[in-house]
Amino acid sequence: VNRLLVLAADAEAYSALLSAANLQKLELVTAVDADSAEAVVDTCNIILGDPSLVSTVLDSARNLEWVQSSWAGVDQLCQAGMRRDYALTGLKGIFGPLISEYVMTYLYAFERQVFTMLANQARRCWRPLPYRPSKEISLGIIGLGSIGRHLARTARQFGIRVTGLNRSGRPCEDVERVYTMKTIAEFLEKPDYVVLTLPDTPNTRHFINAGTLKMMKTSAVLINVGRGSLICESDLVASLHGGGITGAVLDVFENEPLGPESPLWQIPNVYITPHNAATSFPEEIVEIFAANYQRFVQKRPLLNIVDFELGY
Amino acid sequence: VNRLLVLAADAEAYSALLSAANLQKLELVTAVDADSAEAVVDTCNIILGDPSLVSTVLDSARNLEWVQSSWAGVDQLCQAGMRRDYALTGLKGIFGPLISEYVMTYLYAFERQVFTMLANQARRCWRPLPYRPSKEISLGIIGLGSIGRHLARTARQFGIRVTGLNRSGRPCEDVERVYTMKTIAEFLEKPDYVVLTLPDTPNTRHFINAGTLKMMKTSAVLINVGRGSLICESDLVASLHGGGITGAVLDVFENEPLGPESPLWQIPNVYITPHNAATSFPEEIVEIFAANYQRFVQKRPLLNIVDFELGY
Numbered sequence: 001v002n003r004l005l006v007l008a009a010d011a012e013a014y015s016a017l018l019s020a021a022n023l024q025k026l027e028l029v030t031a032v033d034a035d036s037a038e039a040v041v042d043t044c045n046i047i048l049g050d051p052s053l054v055s056t057v058l059d060s061a062r063n064l065e066w067v068q069s070s071w072a073g074v075d076q077l078c079q080a081g082m083r084r085d086y087a088l089t090g091l092k093g094i095f096g097p098l099i100s101e102y103v104m105t106y107l108y109a110f111e112r113q114v115f116t117m118l119a120n121q122a123r124r125c126w127r128p129l130p131y132r133p134s135k136e137i138s139l140g141i142i143g144l145g146s147i148g149r150h151l152a153r154t155a156r157q158f159g160i161r162v163t164g165l166n167r168s169g170r171p172c173e174d175v176e177r178v179y180t181m182k183t184i185a186e187f188l189e190k191p192d193y194v195v196l197t198l199p200d201t202p203n204t205r206h207f208i209n210a211g212t213l214k215m216m217k218t219s220a221v222l223i224n225v226g227r228g229s230l231i232c233e234s235d236l237v238a239s240l241h242g243g244g245i246t247g248a249v250l251d252v253f254e255n256e257p258l259g260p261e262s263p264l265w266q267i268p269n270v271y272i273t274p275h276n277a278a279t280s281f282p283e284e285i286v287e288i289f290a291a292n293y294q295r296f297v298q299k300r301p302l303l304n305i306v307d308f309e310l311g312y
Numbered sequence: 313v314n315r316l317l318v319l320a321a322d323a324e325a326y327s328a329l330l331s332a333a334n335l336q337k338l339e340l341v342t343a344v345d346a347d348s349a350e351a352v353v354d355t356c357n358i359i360l361g362d363p364s365l366v367s368t369v370l371d372s373a374r375n376l377e378w379v380q381s382s383w384a385g386v387d388q389l390c391q392a393g394m395r396r397d398y399a400l401t402g403l404k405g406i407f408g409p410l411i412s413e414y415v416m417t418y419l420y421a422f423e424r425q426v427f428t429m430l431a432n433q434a435r436r437c438w439r440p441l442p443y444r445p446s447k448e449i450s451l452g453i454i455g456l457g458s459i460g461r462h463l464a465r466t467a468r469q470f471g472i473r474v475t476g477l478n479r480s481g482r483p484c485e486d487v488e489r490v491y492t493m494k495t496i497a498e499f500l501e502k503p504d505y506v507v508l509t510l511p512d513t514p515n516t517r518h519f520i521n522a523g524t525l526k527m528m529k530t531s532a533v534l535i536n537v538g539r540g541s542l543i544c545e546s547d548l549v550a551s552l553h554g555g556g557i558t559g560a561v562l563d564v565f566e567n568e569p570l571g572p573e574s575p576l577w578q579i580p581n582v583y584i585t586p587h588n589a590a591t592s593f594p595e596e597i598v599e600i601f602a603a604n605y606q607r608f609v610q611k612r613p614l615l616n617i618v619d620f621e622l623g624y
Contacts, residue, residue: 097446097471101420108417109426114583118427121584124577126569128588133596134409157469159409257438265436271426272433276440284445 002296006030007037007049007057008070010282014048017286023293046296048289051076058083066296069306070285072278073227075200078311088306089292091285096150098278099197099225103151104158106249106271107193110221111137134159140191141165142207143198143226144172145312151195163187188215193223200227201311208232213239221247221269225277228253233264240267251277314608318342319349319361319369320382322594326360329598335605358608360601363388370395378608381618382597384590385539387512390623400618401604403597408462410590411509411537415463416470418561418583419505422533423449446471452503453477454519455510455538456484457624463507475499500527505535512539513623520544525551533559533581537589540565545576552579563589 004026006014011030018028029044031037034056041047041057045065054067055076066087067077072095077088109115113129120127138161141148152162152174162175165187169180179187188194194216198204208222208231216222222245224231233254239245247269253262256275264270292302306312316338318326323342330340341356343349346368353359353369357377366379367388378399379389384407389400421427425441432439450473453460464474464486474487477499481492491499500506506528510516520534520543528534534557536543545566551557559581565574568587576582604614618624 101446101470102424105417105420105424105426108413109421112414112417114417114421114426115430117585118583120586121577124572124574126586128586128591131588131591133593134413154469157466158413260436262436265433271430273429274432274438274440276443279440279443281445 001025001027002046003027003029003044004046004048005037005041005044005061007041007047007053008032009050013282014070014286017282018289021286021290023290025297026293046293048285055079055082061086066302068289068292070280073200074306075227075229075311078201078306078308082308084308087302088308089302089304090306090312091280091288092304093146094284094288095278096147099147100151100154102225102251102273102277103193103195103223103249104154106223107137107139107155107160107221109271110193110247110269135161137161137193138163138191140187140194141175142194142196144175144178145197145199147225148195148197149173149175151197163191184212185215188212189217191220192217193221195223196226196230198226198230199312200229205229206232206235208236210235210238213244216245218243218245220245221249223249225251228256233262237263237267240270247271249273251275313337313339314358315339315341315356316358316360317349317353317356317373319353319359319365320344321362323361325594326382326598329594330601333598333602335602337609338605358605360597367391367394373398378614380601380604382592385512386618387539387541387623390618390620394620396620399614400620401614402616402618402624403592403600404616405458406596406600407590408459411459412463412466414537414563414585414589415505415507415535415561416466418535419449419451419467419472419533421583422505422559422581447473449473449505450475450503452499452506453487454506454508456487456490457509457511459537460507460509461485461487463509475503496524497527500524501529503532504529505533507535508538508542510538510542511624512541517541518544518547520548522547522550525556528557530555530557532557533561535561537563540568545574549575549579552582559583561585563587 002025009032011032015028015030029040034053037057038060041060042062045063047054048068049070051069051071051074064086068089072091074090111131139155141152141164144164144166155162156174163177164172164175165179169178172178213235249271251273252275295302314337321344323344327342341352346365349369350372353372354374357375359366360380361382363381363383363386376398380401384403386402423443451467453463453476456476456478467474468486475489476484476487477491481490484490561583563585564587607614
């Protein structure tokens with residue numbers, strides 16, 4: 001018999017779905033926060049949960065064999081010095097559609113000036129505004145994992161021109177040209193929109209800083225759907241205020257929730273969303289857990305194993 | 313030698329592009345309004361222009377052989393009693409991408425609550441809001457011409473469920489089920505978003521009225537990217553105010569520009585845009601004109617001939 005701790009704010013939803021899935025030889029324990037988890041975690045050999053919560057009880061989980069993350073970013077479980085004597089599985093491949101919805105929505109909100117339209121509407125003002133055909137819009141995607149590739153395909157459907165940057169520079173479907181760090185200056189000088197889909201690793205920290213911001217067009221808009229650590233926020237604020245780039249769409253931040261003191265809240269052309277560009281739908285996560293649980297029981301290799309060194 | 317009157321607000325842009333295209337045996341005259349057109353129109357056998365302007369000089373165009381519309385809607389040239397002794401050509405097939413951008417942008421603006429997000433941002437308030445996965449969103453498209461079909465394909469790329477309604481009920485790619493007027497009640501009761509892409513004809517006038525609005529879900533949002541005459545605006549206002557449908561995205565109106573006295577401007581969940589969901593890019597129009605001009609010179613059948621009776 002295996003004992004599963006479901007450790008997530010919406011543990012009840014997971015629990016109902018897991019019970020309905022009727023997984024064999026599986027006992028269920030739920031906790032919605034670290035305190036209640038602490039009391040039961042040492043009896044469990046599996047955890048399904050939010051990495052930020054799981055990280056707080058990791059050391060007490062004496063019988064731990066496997067953690068299935070309920071979220072995309074697993075960096076909080078991959079820090080130096082943390083235990084690595086268990087299997088950590090992630091959620092690769094499911095957030096591409098949600099992130100693509102978010103990016104396309106805000107990209108066209110800029111292009112079609114929907115917020116200006118709304119302000120005009122409030123004044124009962126009828127004023128058509130010009131916009132570009134999509135074939136004249138360029139999108140540069142940093143990180144061409146499953147999310148970046150799904151976004152490229154979606155943007156192509158609209159006729160947008162797509163370039164990308166990753167470590168290998170290997171060609172990628174729907175991406176006109178793939179650049180590497182050696183050619184980053186050439187890459188960053190072209191796109192109207194630069195989208196970050198990188199994970200949080202020691203190599204990606206402050207990827208966007210004063211130096212890389214200067215490589216971008218002054219008309220460019222930066223979109224971060226990756227992790228907050230990818231951007232040096234003070235450099236971004238300086239660029240937005242000081243004649244650097246034009247705007248930003250930010251779903252993730254160096255510190256979350258973004259504090260009321262942050263200047264980002266009220267810079268023109270900056271749009272803030274509270275880390276929900278993509279959300280985990282419990283139905284989908286439970287389906288993934290159930291498939292991996294069959295493998296776990298049969299002692300077959302788990303899907304979407306995270307490499308603790310790489311951090312994804 | 314043929315003489316072409318370019319009659320459009322941006323006649324200068326057209327003129328420059330037409331000169332560059334270097335079309336054989338073609339003399340060019342431009343006018344930006346009806347008054348200046350009146351003086352020269354009788355010397356021209358071809359007009360390229362905005363149907364609302366062209367309609368005002370039609371009777372003075374004694375040598376007219378062909379009108380190429382610079383816009384999608386040609387209803388102003390198809391009214392009963394107007395002359396029909398010339399060839400009228402339209403612009404079928406080019407507005408699908410622009411209309412799809414517009415519809416998807418506002419659809420996800422609703423789903424992702426981008427306007428609420430912006431209001432929260434103004435208050436420096438971090439509050440994630442729930443949303444549905446796209447496979448749970450249903451879109452009903454009324455009119456499955458080139459615009460409706462392009463929209464269906466784009467929505468499917470996002471995983472949205474698409475149904476449609478047209479005269480024939482013939483199956484259509486990317487559309488789960490095509491309904492007809494006989495099954496309109498069954499069709500209208502399902503979609504979260506109902507999109508109008510119909511042309512303005514005697515048959516489509518006030519297609520949306522108290523009766524059809526009652527067939528829609530109270531949570532439904534109506535999107536009109538067709539023509540203003542498709543909706544009985546007083547019935548729509550009554551529905552929005554009286555517990556009928558939830559919202560509307562309107563790009564076209566019974567009278568344009570929409571007057572400041574219209575109650576539509578300030579109904580919650582109603583978004584007004586000034587008839588620019590799709591715009592004519594002169595480069596594209598001139599390309600289409602040039603191709604048709606070759607056919608005209610060679611006395612071959614023109615492309616996109618409008619049927620005056622059908623009105624499209």
